[in-house]
Amino acid sequence: MRFIHRTALLLVSSLLVFLAQGTIFSVASAHTSAFLAGDxxxxxxxxxxxxxxxxDLMTLSDAQLQLYGLPPHQVLNQDPKEWSYLLAHxxxxxxxxxxxxxxxxxxxxxxxxxxxxxxxxxWAGNVxxxxxxxxxxxxxxxYIPTLAPVVNDSWVSIWAGVGGDGTQTSPAKVVxxxxxxxFYPTYQVNEGWWEVYPGYDEQIFLIDLHSGDHIHVYISSxxxxxxxxxxxxxxxxxxxxxxxxxxxxxxxxxxxxxECIVERPLDDSGQLDPLAEFNPPGHVEQISSCDxxxxxxxxxxxxxxxxxxxxxxxxxxxxxYPGSITNGGLNFPVTWAASN
Numbered sequence: 001m002r003f004i005h006r007t008a009l010l011l012v013s014s015l016l017v018f019l020a021q022g023t024i025f026s027v028a029s030a031h032t033s034a035f036l037a038g039d040x041x042x043x044x045x046x047x048x049x050x051x052x053x054x055x056d057l058m059t060l061s062d063a064q065l066q067l068y069g070l071p072p073h074q075v076l077n078q079d080p081k082e083w084s085y086l087l088a089h090x091x092x093x094x095x096x097x098x099x100x101x102x103x104x105x106x107x108x109x110x111x112x113x114x115x116x117x118x119x120x121x122x123w124a125g126n127v128x129x130x131x132x133x134x135x136x137x138x139x140x141x142x143y144i145p146t147l148a149p150v151v152n153d154s155w156v157s158i159w160a161g162v163g164g165d166g167t168q169t170s171p172a173k174v175v176x177x178x179x180x181x182x183f184y185p186t187y188q189v190n191e192g193w194w195e196v197y198p199g200y201d202e203q204i205f206l207i208d209l210h211s212g213d214h215i216h217v218y219i220s221s222x223x224x225x226x227x228x229x230x231x232x233x234x235x236x237x238x239x240x241x242x243x244x245x246x247x248x249x250x251x252x253x254x255x256x257x258x259e260c261i262v263e264r265p266l267d268d269s270g271q272l273d274p275l276a277e278f279n280p281p282g283h284v285e286q287i288s289s290c291d292x293x294x295x296x297x298x299x300x301x302x303x304x305x306x307x308x309x310x311x312x313x314x315x316x317x318x319x320x321y322p323g324s325i326t327n328g329g330l331n332f333p334v335t336w337a338a339s340n
Contacts, residue, residue: 048095057087068093069243071230075137075220078297082289086216092240097194097204117309122272124312124320124334125261128292128305135162135258137293139218140178144190145278145285146211147183151339154274155182157193157263158285160217162292163253164197173197175221175253177231179209180265182276194219194231194244196251204233204242213237216289221253224297229253258292260302262320262334264312274339275312275319283336287322290330303329314340 051057051068058080062072070090076083128135140160147156157180164174177194190209209215214236221229227247234241262285264275278285290302303325311321319340323333 094242120310123310127259137220140260141289148277149183154276156276192233260290288331301329
């Protein structure tokens with residue numbers, strides 16, 4: 001898949017260079033590659049009902065919300081102010097996803113009981129921890145970073161998830177979603193994605209993602225034993241969203257952790273990609289509104305749960321590190337230090 005994806009991107013790159021004569025662009029590749037492959041975007045079909053305009057979506061029934069891929073009132077009512085804001089920016093719905101070769105998960109590593117700070121080969125951020133079954137929902141806001149075109153084939157992924165911190169003695173599932181970014185020779189590519197790992201991962205179609213766009217991600221896994229994983233990725237800046245509801249696999253998170261993470265993903269050969277140099281010159285990515293909810297739907301900022309932080313390292317070399325948690329436990333910066 002990655003080879004096909006790159007082939008499509010090279011065709012787009014040639015077209016953009018011809019049109020712009022060297023201008024640097026920030027584009028999304030999901031619909032572009034689908035268009036070049038001859039596919040019709042699902043957002044244009046009857047299989048993707050659009051939310052009604054000039055209607056308060058909070059007033060819709062659960063059946064109507066499901067029709068438009070939106071979460072039910074049991075989720076909306078946990079934080080009605082936040083969801084009122086999000087649904088006010090849900091003007092357009094995009095649909096569909098396709099398998100993605102990149103893996104967005106934590107590699108196994110040791111963590112002693114009570115640790116406050118730890119290191120990881122691919123995660124930088126904060127993790128709420130507890131016993132299995134504790135955390136069922138996670139949400140985060142961030143702005144898509146601007147990447148420096150310095151290291152070839154370097155990537156950065158920003159996401160929220162539950163489970164899969166790699167410390168359990170038996171397999172730990174992580175349910176997660178976010179945006180991954182890379183820089184090709186003349187333009188930056190940003191893709192939405194969702195994943196259940198170990199298991200499967202998908203590139204979620206989002207028509208056009210730009211550097212600086214405000215992104216909101218929400219995920220749940222078997223919330224109140226509802227029997228599915230749910231993924232919601234929204235571009236607040238451009239007023240559109242895409243969702244996925246997995247009702248068939250019964251492949252749920254272990255729910256022992258909830259996290260908001262900046263990551264360098266694994267490539268299709270299982271090797272870690274270099275970490276893209278993000279947001280020069282200060283190299284800071286601000287993670288905000290990192291909320292984690294437990295099995296009873298009790299939302300709290302990640303800093304108010306028992307939690308620990310990860311610094312991303314390659315051996316003894318620091319690649320990225322989180323800063324202090326602020327704003328009542330909701331926000332923290334992650335700073336890039338090196339690519340590999």
